[in-house]
Amino acid sequence: MRAYRFPQTETERMTVISRFGGVDFRTHPTKVLLSRSPDMQNMICDQNDFLVKRTGWKTQQTYANAPIYGLFPLPDGSGFAVHAGNKLYARPTEGTQTELCADMNQAFSQSFIMGGVLYLLDGAAYRAVRRNADDDGWEAVKVEDIAYVPTTTISAAPTGGGTSYEAVNLLTPKRINTFIGNGSATQFQVDAKDLDSAAVTAEVDGTAVTVSSVNRTTGLVTLASAPPNGNGLANVSIAFSKTVEGYADKINQCRIAGLYGGKNDTRVFVAGNPDEPDCDWQSGLYDPTYFPDLGYTRMGTDASAIVGYLKQYDSQLVIKSGGAQEATSYLRSYLMADDGSALYPLRQGAQGEGAAAPRSFATLNDLPLFLSARGVQGVFGTAVAEQRTIRSVSDAIVPRLAAEADLADACAIVYKSKYYLAVGGHMYVADGALTEENGDPAWFYWTDVPAQCLAVLDGRLWFGTADGRLCRFAEAAEDHAYSDDEAAIDAYWRTPTLPLADWGRVKTVRDVVPTLMPYSRSGATVQYENENGKTLALSRNMDLFSFKTLDFSRFSFRCIPGAVSFRTRWRQHRMPLFAVRIGNDRPDEPFGLLALTIRWTEGQPVI
Secondary structure, three states: OOOOOOOOOOOOOEEEOOOOEEEEEOOOOOOOOOEEEOOEEEEEEOOOOOEEOOOOOOEEEEOOOOOEEEEEEOOOOEEEEEEOOOEEEEEEOOOEEEEEEEOOOOOOEEEEEEEEEEEEEEEOOOOEEEEOOOOOOEEEEEEEOOOOOOEEEEEEEEOEEEOOOOOOOOOOEEEEEOOEEEEOOOOEOOOOOOOOOOOOOOOOOEEEEEEEEEEEOOOOOEEEEOOOEOOOOOOOOEEEOOOOHHHHHHOOOOOEEEEEEEOOOOOOEEEOOOOEEEEEEEEOOEEEEOOOOOOOEEEEOOOOEEEHHHHHOEEEEEOOOOOOOOEEEEOOOOOOOOOOOEOOHHHHEOOOOOOOOOOOEEEOOOOOEEEEEEEEEEEEOOOOOOOOEEEEEEOOOOOHOOOOOOHOOOOEEEEOOOEEEOOOOEEEEEEEEEEEEOOOEEEEEEEEOOOOEEEEEOEEEEEEEEOEEEEEEEEOOOOOOOOEEEEEEEEEEEOOOOOOOOOEEEEEEEEEEEEEEEEEOOOOOOEEOOOOOOEEEEEEEOOOOOOOOOHHHHOOOOOOOOOOOOOOOOOOOOOOOOOEEEOOOOOOOOOOEEEEEEEEEEEEOOO
């Protein structure tokens, strides 16, 4: 008699995802690590490694028909300057904004702060934003008008000569010469010829005296009376102007600035002049109004332009655009000469990708970053061996990032240990506190962020748009924090395409159990994905009882703010490969994913 054999019970197995990383757009979905996602948008990792929906942004002010080209915090933290169209505004944290000037270049601008003054470079005029004379507001002045006047020659005899002292300032035609009076001479030969028509003035022992005549062709200045004998000390000072064509434009047409001075930031280096793309100029000591005419450096050839500056340890890295048969980076260091003057020797730096976007330079924690045509590059090195390597830190996002148009207009900023890169209405976010298995920072991808310039103002992240909107990202505790100007944010996360242990057998997915963060109003949509497309498994509200968000159409008795798990109760049969997509696309609803559990059993071999 044959014995009856009962069917073997299928063993239920589980795949649990409880740690989340960033996106991986480069790897095939079946090969992506379990903690990462081949398709995720508008999510970010919380400090505890779980995913949350990003907060939305809100328009704070509109500048009609005036693209916003730059946002810059004011030096005293009282507000920020807004470069909108051809105008520059001072926008205080509280109160009414004021217009500072109306002749800005309509192009992206950059800035730096030194000595309590905000300096702007827009490619047409070099400006300083400073407190006005009454100290009750701000003013914008062209640096040409307040530039340092150098004393080019000192202790000269009335007939000329003397000792060269300071170099000519590129930003101003004005110069000063000092002389030693002999008690009888009334004529003094300055160190330039073909003087400008501007007034020539003179002082004797600090007191203004009359200039009777000037031979502008020869540079001979005649005083009304002879100064007394200086007995070997310079007691005569003559101020005059000598314009050299094109000098001021060397600085005015620059668009890039980098502070550097060795172990501290004592000088500013500027570059980006389209007429001299391979050249930069250094300022005077703590004086951005003084650019000596001999204080320039040429790097490589003009076939590759200087794009930006980075600081690493006590060196400055100058990054070029690449594309020519030359180095893409140069290393500037600091030396003190025997006479006490500062020297900034330059040598060829690391080979690597050239930079593509001047406004993409920033330092995440201690890692300098910039955007190239092949993704975001990081500069790695050691101060001991003075060796530096440039390599990509964005392999996970390169397929989408490389497809963006106008990479040269990309902008970036570091905010709360994250590197935000905005281009083409998208934002790529590198989390400096979350490292992937290959050592790169985890990357996240956001949509519907029309930023073309970024700034951190009042401890919050702001951006300006091409249509003149000044916007700010909301804090999570604000009302309507999870909408973009009242529009819903479509946020979701997708698992890799999972074989669920055995590639050669079909599986029955019995259940998917997401575990969500508790919010007073939230919800989630769960979709299954297989070779036949997407299937909606469940769309569910996950609210906590709250009088603030009380809605009888979705009333909830849940009051305990703990993690919330639920089951989809939707089976999928004969699945060789399987993926789950979970998200939230409703306005004003936060969403947070703590974990995801897939319960499944193994079936027959794939036919």
